[in-house]
Structure formats: structure tokens, C-alpha cells
Amino acid sequence: MSLLEVRDVTRRFGGLTAVDGVSFDVHEGSIKAIIGPNGAGKSTLFNVLTGFDRPDEGSVSFQGRELTGERPHKVVLRGVARTFQNTQLFEEMTALENVLVGRHARTRTGFIAAALRLPGTGTEEKLAREEAARLLRLLGLESWTDSPAADMPHGLRRLLEIARALATGPTLMLLDEPAAGLNHAETATLAEALYRIRDAGVTLVVVEHDMGLVMEISDEIVVLDQGRKIAEGPPRLIQKDPEVLRAYLGQEDEDE
Amino acid sequence: MGGSELLQFVISGLKNGSIYALVSLGFTIVYASTGVINFAQGEFYMLGGMFSVWAFATFGLPLWLAAIVGILLTAATGILFELLAIRPRKDGDQLSLIIITIGGSLLLSSLARHLFGPDELAIPAFTSGPSVRVFGAAIERQTLWIWGLTITAVVILNWVYNKTKLGRALRACAINRDAARLVGVDTRLIVTVSFALAAALGGLAGLSVAPLTQTAFDAGARVGVKGFAAAILGGLGNPIAAVAGGLMLGLIESMSIAYLSSTYKDAISLLVLLLVLFVRPQGLFSRSRREKV
Amino acid sequence: MRRGVLKFAPLAIGSLVVACMPLLVDDRYLLKVLSFVAINVVIVTGLALLFGYAGQISLGHAAFYGIGAYASGYATTTLGLPWIVGLIAAILLSALGGVLLALPSLRLKGHYLAMATLGFGEIMRIAFVEAQPITGGPDGLGSIPYPSIGSFEMSAPVGTYLLAWGAAGLTLLLATNIVRQRPGRAMRALHGSELGAMACGIDIVGLKVRVFTVSAVLAGVAGSLYAHLVGFVSPSTFSLHFSVILIAMAVLGGSGSLAGPFVATALLTLLPFADAIIPGLSRDALALIQDWEADVYGLIIILVMLFAPGGVAGMLRRRRRGAGVRP
Numbered sequence: 099m100s101l102l103e104v105r106d107v108t109r110r111f112g113g114l115t116a117v118d119g120v121s122f123d124v125h126e127g128s129i130k131a132i133i134g135p136n137g138a139g140k141s142t143l144f145n146v147l148t149g150f151d152r153p154d155e156g157s158v159s160f161q162g163r164e165l166t167g168e169r170p171h172k173v174v175l176r177g178v179a180r181t182f183q184n185t186q187l188f189e190e191m192t193a194l195e196n197v198l199v200g201r202h203a204r205t206r207t208g209f210i211a212a213a214l215r216l217p218g219t220g221t222e223e224k225l226a227r228e229e230a231a232r233l234l235r236l237l238g239l240e241s242w243t244d245s246p247a248a249d250m251p252h253g254l255r256r257l258l259e260i261a262r263a264l265a266t267g268p269t270l271m272l273l274d275e276p277a278a279g280l281n282h283a284e285t286a287t288l289a290e291a292l293y294r295i296r297d298a299g300v301t302l303v304v305v306e307h308d309m310g311l312v313m314e315i316s317d318e319i320v321v322l323d324q325g326r327k328i329a330e331g332p333p334r335l336i337q338k339d340p341e342v343l344r345a346y347l348g349q350e351d352e353d354e
Numbered sequence: 355m356g357g358s359e360l361l362q363f364v365i366s367g368l369k370n371g372s373i374y375a376l377v378s379l380g381f382t383i384v385y386a387s388t389g390v391i392n393f394a395q396g397e398f399y400m401l402g403g404m405f406s407v408w409a410f411a412t413f414g415l416p417l418w419l420a421a422i423v424g425i426l427l428t429a430a431t432g433i434l435f436e437l438l439a440i441r442p443r444k445d446g447d448q449l450s451l452i453i454i455t456i457g458g459s460l461l462l463s464s465l466a467r468h469l470f471g472p473d474e475l476a477i478p479a480f481t482s483g484p485s486v487r488v489f490g491a492a493i494e495r496q497t498l499w500i501w502g503l504t505i506t507a508v509v510i511l512n513w514v515y516n517k518t519k520l521g522r523a524l525r526a527c528a529i530n531r532d533a534a535r536l537v538g539v540d541t542r543l544i545v546t547v548s549f550a551l552a553a554a555l556g557g558l559a560g561l562s563v564a565p566l567t568q569t570a571f572d573a574g575a576r577v578g579v580k581g582f583a584a585a586i587l588g589g590l591g592n593p594i595a596a597v598a599g600g601l602m603l604g605l606i607e608s609m610s611i612a613y614l615s616s617t618y619k620d621a622i623s624l625l626v627l628l629l630v631l632f633v634r635p636q637g638l639f640s641r642s643r644r645e646k647v
Numbered sequence: 648m649r650r651g652v653l654k655f656a657p658l659a660i661g662s663l664v665v666a667c668m669p670l671l672v673d674d675r676y677l678l679k680v681l682s683f684v685a686i687n688v689v690i691v692t693g694l695a696l697l698f699g700y701a702g703q704i705s706l707g708h709a710a711f712y713g714i715g716a717y718a719s720g721y722a723t724t725t726l727g728l729p730w731i732v733g734l735i736a737a738i739l740l741s742a743l744g745g746v747l748l749a750l751p752s753l754r755l756k757g758h759y760l761a762m763a764t765l766g767f768g769e770i771m772r773i774a775f776v777e778a779q780p781i782t783g784g785p786d787g788l789g790s791i792p793y794p795s796i797g798s799f800e801m802s803a804p805v806g807t808y809l810l811a812w813g814a815a816g817l818t819l820l821l822a823t824n825i826v827r828q829r830p831g832r833a834m835r836a837l838h839g840s841e842l843g844a845m846a847c848g849i850d851i852v853g854l855k856v857r858v859f860t861v862s863a864v865l866a867g868v869a870g871s872l873y874a875h876l877v878g879f880v881s882p883s884t885f886s887l888h889f890s891v892i893l894i895a896m897a898v899l900g901g902s903g904s905l906a907g908p909f910v911a912t913a914l915l916t917l918l919p920f921a922d923a924i925i926p927g928l929s930r931d932a933l934a935l936i937q938d939w940e941a942d943v944y945g946l947i948i949i950l951v952m953l954f955a956p957g958g959v960a961g962m963l964r965r966r967r968r969g970a971g972v973r974p
Contacts, residue, residue, distance in 0.1 A: 150845070174848035186846065188839030190903065191832070199836040203848025205829055209857055212828040213821040223828055266848050391758035442953045449704065450952045452758050453898060456706070457948025460891050464941035575887055579769060582762055621773045627766045632751035635759055 101126040101270055101301050102147070102165075102178075107156035109142050116142040118325035119156070124270065129292065129302040131312045134322035135345065140305045141183060143322070144274050147303075148180045149173035160270065174203045179268035181259045183275045183305075189248035193239055193258055196247050197230040200265025233261045237291050253284035257291065270301045277308040289315055313337070321345070358490030363612040364605065369497045371604020372504040373399075376559035377581025378588065378596040379511065380552035385590050386528035387541075387548035390448055393455040394435065395556055396578020397462035401428045402557025403569035404466055407475040417480060424561045425554050431462070432553025436546045459575065467571040474568035477561070500562045507558055508597055511551075515593065524548065528591060556581075576620070583627035589637020598639065665812050669805040678804035680923040682876055684916045685811035686869045689818045691896045691912040692905060693865030698894075699902040699960075700826060701858045702838030706890045707748065707764035710771035711741045711863040713885030715870025720788045720880050721781050730794040734871050741867025742860055744771075749859035753852060768890055775882040787881025794875045807876045814872055818865060822905055825861075834858060835903060888941070895944040898951050901958025910959045918943065 102124040109117040117139040124130050132140050145151035147158055149170040158165045160176055168176065179200075188196050205226055207219045234240050237257045242250055247258060256276055263271055276292075277285050285308060292315055296302055306312050312319065312333070319336045321329040323345040329336055336342055377399055384392040406424030409415045415423060439454050480499045485492035515521040526534035527544045535541045559577075560569060580603060588599025603623055610622040630637070669678060690712060697703050718740045719733035728736075752763040775782050782788060794801045794810055801810050825831050833854055836844040844851055874880050896915050900908025919940050922928045951958050957965075 148846070150842070169850070170845035171848045171850045174846065180846050182842060182846070186840040186843030188836045188843060190839060191835055195832060195835075199832050199844070199847045199849070202829060202833055202836075207829040209825055209830050209861060212825045212830050215824055219828060226829075262843075262847065266846075391762065393761070439949050439953065448758070449702065450956065452704065452761055453894065454949050454952045456761075456891060456894060457898075457945045457952070459945070460888075460895075461942055461945030461949065464939075464945060468938075468942070579762075579765065583766075586762070617777060618773075621770055624766045624770045624773075628751075628763060628770075631755060631759055631763045631766070635755060 100124065101161060102303070103159045104143075104147070105157050105159075107143065107146055107153045107158065109139075109146055109151065109153050115325050117146065117153070117322075120320075120322065120325070120327045121156075122320050122327065122330055124301060124303055125318075126301055127296070127299070128317040129296055129304065129315050131316035131319045132303065132305045132322060133307075133309075133312055133319060137324070138322040139325040140322055141274060144180065144272055144305060148178060148272060171203070174266050174268075177267070177269035178272065179263035179266045179270070180272040181256070181263050181274055181276060183278065185255050185259050187247040187255060187259060187262075190246055192244050192246055193234060193242045193250065193261075194227070194230055194244065196258055197233050197261050197265045198226055200233075200262035201226040201229060203266045230265060233264050236264070236294065237261045238287065253280045253287075256280065257288065260291065260295075264295065264300070268300055270303065271295065272303045272305075274305050275307060276304065277306055277311050285311055356490075360612065361489055361491040363608045365491055365493055365497065366611075367605035367608025368601060369500055369604070370607060371584075371601035372500050373559045373563050373577070373600075374580050374584040374603050375597040375600025376504055376507060376555045377577055378584035378600045379508075379593055380556045381582055381585040382588075382591060382593055382596040383524075383548045383555075384552045385585075387524065387531075387545050388440070388446070388451065389531075390451040390455070391582065391590075392549075392552065393452065393578065394458040394462055394574075395552060395581060396574035396576070397459050397466070398428050398432060398553040398556030398574075399560040399577045399581070400463065400466060400569060400571065400574035401431055401553075402560030403477075403564035403573070404470045404475065404560075404571070405557070406561040406564060407477050407569065408470060410477050411475070417477065420477070421480075421561050425557045428557030428560075429550045429554040432549040432551075432556075433546055435462070435553075436549035440545065440549070441542065459578070463571050463574055470571060472571065474570045475564075476568040477564050479565040480562075494566065496562075496565050503558060503562050507555060508593075511555075511593065520547065579627070580623050583623050583630070586627060586630050586635070587638060589639045592637075592639065595637060595639040599637070662816065665816075666809075669808055674923075675804045677923045678808045679876075680917065680920040682804070682808045682811040683920075684913050685808075685815040686872050686876070687893075687896065687912045687916045688815040688909055689811075689872065690866045690869035691893060691900065691908050692815075692818050692822050693862030693869075694893055694897040695900060695905055695908040696822060696825070696834065697858050697862040698897045699900065699904060699908060700831060700834040700838065701855065702902075703753070703855055703859065704761045704894075705764040705859070705862070706761050706887065706894070707766075707768035707771070708862070708866045708893050709885045709887065709889040710768040711744060711866035712870040712873070712889070713771060713775055713880075713882070714741045714744050715867030716874040716880045716885070717775065717782050717788065717870075718867070719871035720791045720874045723792055723875075724788065724790055725781075729796075730792070730875065731796065733875075734794075734868070737867045737871035738864055741870070742864045744867075745860040745863025746856065748863075749856040753855040753859060765887065765890075768885075768887060772882055772885055772887075775885060782880075782882070785882060787879055788874075789879045791874050791878045791880070793878075803876065807872075811872050811876065814868065818868075819905060819909065826905065830854075830857075838902070891948075892944055895948050898948050899958050901951075901956075901960030901962075904958075904960030904963070907958050907960025907963060910963075915944065915947075 100123040105121050107117055107120050134140055146153045149168045152167055160178060205222050207222055211219050234243055237260060239254060239258060239261060277288055280288060289311060292302060316333060319333055320327060321342050328345055329339045329342045377395060380395045402424050405427040406420045409423040410417060410420035435458055439458055443450055479496045481495050483495055485494050515525060523539045523544050526539055527541055531541055584600040584603045585596050587603055588595030606626060607619050607623055611619055694708060697705060715737035718736040722728045722733035722736045723730055748767050752760055755763055776785050801807055833849050836849060837851055837854060841851055896912045897908055900911035917924055919937050921936050922933045955961060
């Protein structure tokens with residue numbers, strides 16, 4: 099079954115069409131990668147999918163219901179979490195607190211309940227802390243529990259942002275270049291973590307530049323170029339697609 | 355209301371509007387170079403008047419020289435304020451800079467009270483003589499001075515912006531500070547220069563209106579808010595729009611006195627400020643921009 | 648365990664000293680000054696939530712303080728209603744004002760928000776002067792009674808002192824509960840990264856409106872306390888100048904803390920009343936302090952932002968870290 103349906107999504111900025119009539123499906127339990135050269139419209143598409151931006155045309159539906167036009171926090175409540183290309187951590191808060199903020203969507207204590215410590219708030223807080231600690235362990239971050247996010251090394255910060263996104267209890271998670279700036283060992287850890295997350299029942303959409311990682315983990319790949327979808331399919335086929343080679347992989351080969 | 359009465363209100367509106375336009379230009383210039391609203395802008399207006407009174411009354415300088423001294427000392431204060439309070443905050447964090455200018459506003463006005471005393475002060479009109487009569491309305495000679503000086507300031511500023519190297523650097527900073535730095539513009543110097551210009555314009559406004567309305571150490575905040583309202587009305591960052599916003603606010607105020615009551619003059623401009631902020635924060639003359647994530 | 652006890656010891660001793668103060672000293676002036684400290688603690692705690700935790704600025708809090716003061720004053724004098732009704736009126740009206748201002752203006756960022764709140768504050772000040780039948784105009788509103796419940800009257804200085812500090816203590820307790828749980832974390836998240844906060848499912852506009860309203864209500868409560876303590880309110884109290892002084896207290900206090908702003912509020916409130924706590928301070932010295940009070944506030948704002956952005960809270964944190972309580 100199709101978890102996420104993207105239909106003819108178009109987004110323009112002034113005269114520039116950043117995303118141009120893109121359609122694809124994401125199936126439950128899979129890992130889908132979105133690749134393309136810089137400026138292909140990947141991040142814009144991500145923003146549209148997560149409510150941070152609105153499409154000029156087209157629609158996005160999630161679990162059979164319209165998602166287009168929902169505000170970001172509503173999208174999170176529907177079960178779609180995201181990370182950012184430039185990590186958006188809460189720098190002065192500890193790793194545990196960062197993940198606890200991720201629990202915001204799944205907890206209820208408001209100002210009055212918190213101020214008066216109404217019955218239930220203590221239990222909720224305790225459960226949230228346990229869940230946050232569990233997620234830190236899942237991503238191997240438990241030794242950083244009480245360190246401010248600002249003090250953590252770059253690679254672990256990306257993992258922390260993933261842990262925070264997981265804390266929102268997503269069905270679908272969108273990761274914007276999770277391997278950017280990671281070394282080989284860190285990338286391997288990341289791949290490991292992504293499998294574990296997928297196995298825990300979370301569907302993944304990953305925008306990524308690291309071709310090795312993309313070919314290894316993804317079940318299906320969507321290739322964007324100048325806002326258009328130029329190919330879609332399993333990694334083996336994408337690697338051989340002439341249009342993709344021309345638009346993208348050719349460049350990548352030059353880099354290496 | 356008769357035609358000549360209405361004209362009288364228009365004249366008065368354009369007089370106050372010119373003052374707001376000068377203060378509003380100060381906001382715009384500093385905003386363009388720093389991305390921050392300078393809450394101390396109104397204090398430059400106050401200082402312009404105070405320094406001129408001081409130079410005129412205490413040192414007995416001729417009025418024209420006292421006015422020049424007033425502008426120069428105010429500009430110097432602006433430079434000093436930037437060097438001592440803005441520049442040391444190297445990260446340029448906006449909330450912090452805003453708070454610094456709020457503190458600066460309080461500090462400048464209370465220092466002025468120590469320097470010049472708590473009383474209201476005034477200087478004589480630049481040229482004495484009866485009002486000029488036009489179609490049954492009277493224009494005070496000082497009003498003509500205000501218009502003349504405002505137009506001169508705008509023309510000079512326009513020339514600086516469009517014809518000089520400094521102006522190009524100022525415009526480059528306004529568009530993109532990082533890019534400007536990359537192509538070799540000394541952005542720190544530009545920030546200092548913009549504070550000097552903003553202070554000079556505020557000072558000019560303060561001293562040219564000082565003969566009509568007395569000035570005191572606490573006169574800055576009120577005019578500062580109006581100058582900001584004018585800048586917002588026009589749309590922050592555009593000098594022409596800032597002037598237009600100033601004149602418009604002056605006219606709106608004047609008309610509210612004509613048709614409502616002078617009691618609500620200040621409230622009206624504040625309401626205009628809130629209304630524009632809530633409904634059209636990008637101003638009347640700019641197109642809306644959507645922020646990109 | 649021992650560490651836990653140690654942590655609460657200063658708090659317990661502090662509360663005890665504050666509560667027993669009226670038994671220890673018999674100085675009406677000192678008690679009144681200390682009551683002002685308590686009232687300012689209530690309002691600055693609200694500002695600490697708004698500014699120090701959520702990262703939003705307000706230059707209009709003097710207006711909410713005024714709304715609370717006039718609401719309470721009008722209800723208990725002109726309408727002759729009991730004190731508690733005045734207090735409730737103060738809470739409701741400041742909440743209403745807070746929501747009405749917050750809804751449109753919290754979509755605005757940084758300097759726009761500062762100017763919108765400043766504009767609101769100035770409009771309210773004009774309203775306080777012009778709404779003569781309610782506020783008494785420029786002459787103000789007098790003969791506001793002491794707080795009383797039934798026939799029990801809390802008169803100055805001891806009754807009002809205990810009431811003000813009771814309110815301050817309650818405010819600090821409730822605020823501590825808020826910042827240590829879900830809403831407090833959401834506020835800090837908002838301050839840290841709005842995008843990150845949205846991605847965590849936080850309705851950032853809704854959250855800002857809530858924090859702003861809470862802080863407006865605390866200012867309203869403080870205003871009500873002030874009106875009944877002093878017995879007289881006039882528009883000049885609720886000026887932009889006062890809003891800026893409150894900013895100075897919150898800035899000096901530092902962000903992400905309630906203890907820091909508490910200490911800063913006490914210090915800056917006592918400054919112009921230095922003679923109350925320093926016996927034998929000469930009249931000239933006091934006059935000098937009062938003459939330079941505004942300069943000091945302005946200078947403090949600038950210096951803290953430039954050289955000690957953590958404020959008092961930053962210093963407390965460093966000390967605690969030095970003592971090894973935090974890893």
C-alpha cells in the first residue's frame with residue numbers, strides 16, 4: 099500500500115520553478131531515496147512534503163488523506179517527522195532534552211497542568227524521559243545524555259536530530275542529507291541506524307548525496323533534475339539509466 | 355471646513371511629516387546596514403536640538419554655526435554609540451542588538467538630562483519675520499526652513515547613494531552583507547557610517563524643529579516611535595518609501611486633528627503603526643516576500 | 648540524597664527569612680520597599696518566561712501592569728467590590744489584553760514585535776490619561792483600600808508585605824513547575840530554533856500566544872498588588888520607562904533561569920531605595936544614586952548584552968559547574 103502519494107507537485111519562486119510536476123509514491127516499510135544534483139529541488143520538495151512550504155500546484159496525501167497545506171506541527175501530529183540539511187538542534191539543551199522536545203507531539207501537559215502539577219503530569223514526564231532515554235540508546239548516544247547539543251561532534255548531532263524526529267512517533271520519516279559531513283565510520287553507523295529504524299516499522303524517505311549509502315540502503319530511488327523527475331526505480335536500474343547518467347552520475351564520477 | 359483651513363492642516367501635516375521623514379530615514383539607513391531597528395534613533399533627534407541649544411545659548415555661537423555644531427556632535431554621538439555598544443557584539447545577533455539599542459536609548463536620554471538639565475529648551479527661529487500667507491493659510495518661516503532642509507538632505511543622500519563609492523557600498527550591504535564583504539566592502543565601516551548618517555539626519559530633524567516645539571531630554575522616544583511608524587508605513591529598507599511614509603503619517607495626524615480632536619493625535623499614529631504591522635508588515639510600497647526555509 | 652538536601656537548603660532558609668522578616672524588623676519603610684521587590688519579582692518572572700525562556704521581547708509590560716492596577720482600583724473604589732473581585736478583574740483584563748495583542752503581533756519577529764508591544768504600551772498610556780471616568784485621568788485614582796477577605800484586612804506594611812511575598816513565592820513555584828516540564832522545554836526549543844521546534848510538533852504561534860498571555864497576567868497581578876499596596880495609581884507609573892527597567896531586570900537576570908532574574912530584580916529594585924537596606928547611607932549619596940538610576944539601568948542593559956550575555960543566571964551556572972554539581 100502506498101503510504102505517501104505525491105501528485106504533480108509544482109513550486110515556483112518568482113520566475114524559477116524549483117519543483118516541476120513531480121509525482122511518486124512511497125510504500126510502507128520501504129526506504130526511498132531522492133537524489134539529484136544541487137539545485138534539483140530536493141530541499142524544496144522536502145519542505146512541501148512536511149508543511150514548511152506550500153505547493154503552487156499538485157497535492158500530497160498521507161495514509162489516503164490530504165496533507166497539502168497542513169501547518170508543520172500538524173504534519174508531525176499526522177505521523178510525518180523530518181530532519182534538516184543544516185541541523186536544527188536546540189544547542190543549549192542537553193541531548194536528552196532535545197529528544198524530550200521531540201515527545202512534545204505525543205504528550206499533553208499544558209501550562210496550567212504543569213504549573214499545578216495536576217495528576218498525570220508526573221507519570222507523563224516519567225514515561226517521556228524513559229522513551230527519550232531508549233531512543234538515545236537506539237542511536238548509541240546514551241553517553242551524551244546530559245551534554246548540551248552544542249558540545250557534540252558533528253556526526254553525532256545528525257544522529258541526535260534523527261533521535262529527536264523518532265521521538266515524535268512517526269510513521270514516515272524524511273531525512274535531509276543525513277550523511278552530509280560524516281566520515282566513513284559514521285556513515286556506516288548511520289546506515290545501521292536507518293535499518294534499525296526501518297525494521298521498527300518507520301518508512302523512510304532520504305535525500306542524500308552519498309551515492310554509496312543511497313545504493314546500499316534504498317529500495318527505490320527518485321531522481322530529480324532541475325525540478326523534474328527524470329527517473330524512478332530500484333538502485334540497479336537507476337545506475338544504468340542513461341538519462342540519470344547524463345544528468346547526475348556523470349558529474350559524480352568526475353568528483354571521484 | 356473651508357479650503358484655507360484645510361490647507362493650514364495640510365501645511366502643518368507636511369511640516370511634521372518632514373520631521374518624521376528625516377527620523378524615518380535614520381531608521382532605514384541603520385536597518386539596511388545591520389538588519390536591526392535602532393531604538394535609540396529618537397534620541398538622536400533629541401540630541402540634535404539639545405546640542406544646538408547648548409552651542410547657541412551657552413557658547414554664544416551664531417545660530418547657523420550652532421546648528422552645524424549640533425549636527426556634527428549628534429553624528430559623533432552616533433559613531434561613538436556604534437563603536438562602543440554595537441561593534442563589540444561581533445556575532446550581530448539581532449535580538450541582542452535590539453536590546454542594546456533599547457538600553458542605549460535610556461542611557462542617552464538620561465545622560466542628556468545630566469548634561470542639559472530637566473527643563474524644556476528652545477532656540478530662536480532661523481529667520482525672524484511674519485508668516486508667509488498662501489491662499490489664506492499661514493506658513494511659518496521655520497516651516498519653510500524645515501522643508502528646505504529636508505529636501506536638501508534627501509537630495510544629498512540620494513546623490514551619495516547613487517553617485518559615490520560610499521553609496522554603492524551602502525547599497526551593497528543592504529542587499530547582502532556577506533556578499534558585500536566578499537567583494538571587499540569594509541562592512542564594519544559601513545555600519546559605523548550608517549549610524550553617523552542616521553544620527554546626523556535625526557539631529558537635523560531635532561534642531562530644525564526646536565524653534566517651534568521646545569525640546570527636552572525625554573523628547574526622543576515619542577518622535578522615535580513616529581519615525582519608526584513612518585518607516586514601517588513606507589516599508590523598511592527603502593529610503594524613498596521612508597520619506598513618503600513620513601509625509602503620509604504627518605498628513606494622517608494632521609487630518610485626525612482637523613476632523614477628530616488633537617487629543618488623539620498621538621494615538622492615531624500609534625494605531626497606524628499597529629495596523630500596518632499587523633496587516634502589512636512589509637509596508638505599503640513593497641511587494642511581499644515569502645521567507646524560504 | 649545529601650546533595651538534594653543541600654540544593655533545597657538555601658531555598659528553605661531564604662523563604663524562612665522572607666516570612667519572618669516582619670517579626671525581625673519593625674521598619675515600615677523597609678517592609679514597603681521589600682514589598683516592591685516582591686511585586687517586581689512577580690512581573691519579572693513573567694518576563695523571564697517570555698524573554699529568557701521563549702526568546703520573545705516585550706516593551707509593553709508596563710501597560711499590563713497598569714491594566715491590572717486600574718482594573719483592581721476601579722473595581723474596589725468606584726464599584727465598591729471586594730478585593731478578590733478586583734484581583735480577578737485584573738487577571739481577566741490583562742489576559743484579554745495579552746491575547747488581543749499577542750494574536751496579531753506574535754507572527755512578527757524580533758524588532759517588529761518589540762515595536763508592536765511598544766506601540767501598544769503607549770496607546771494604553773494615552774488611554775489611562777484620557778479615560779477619565781474610569782482612571783481618574785492624569786490625577787490618577789486614589790483611596791484604593793487594602794486587600795481584605797471578609798472583615799480580615801491585610802494592611803500595610805506587614806499584611807501587604809506577606810501578601811506580596813506570598814504572591815511572589817507562588818509565582819516562582821508555578822513558574823518553576825512550568826519550566827521544568829513540557830511547556831518549559833517547548834519554550835526553550837522555540838528560543839533555540841523555530842524550525843526545529845516546528846519539526847517537533849510545536850505550534851509555535853500558539854505557544855508564543857500562551858507564554859505572552861501568562862506573562863501579561865503576571866504583570867496584571869503585580870499591578871493589582873501594587874494598587875492595593877500604594878492605595879493610589881496614576882498614568883506616569885505605567886510608562887515606557889518602566890517597561891525598559893523591567894527589560895533591564897530580565898536582561899541582567901539572564902536567559903533560561905528564574906533564579907537569575909529573581910536576584911537581578913531584587914538588586915535593581917533596591918537600588919533607588921538603597922537607604923532602606925544600608926543604614927546610615929547619607930542623604931546626598933542616596934540622591935546621587937537616584938539621580939543616576941536611569942543611566943545605570945541603561946548601562947547595565949548594554950554591558951550585560953556585550954560582555955555577560957548569560958547575566959546573573961550565567962554566573963550562577965558557572966559557579967554551580969565549578970562546584971561540580973553538573974558534569
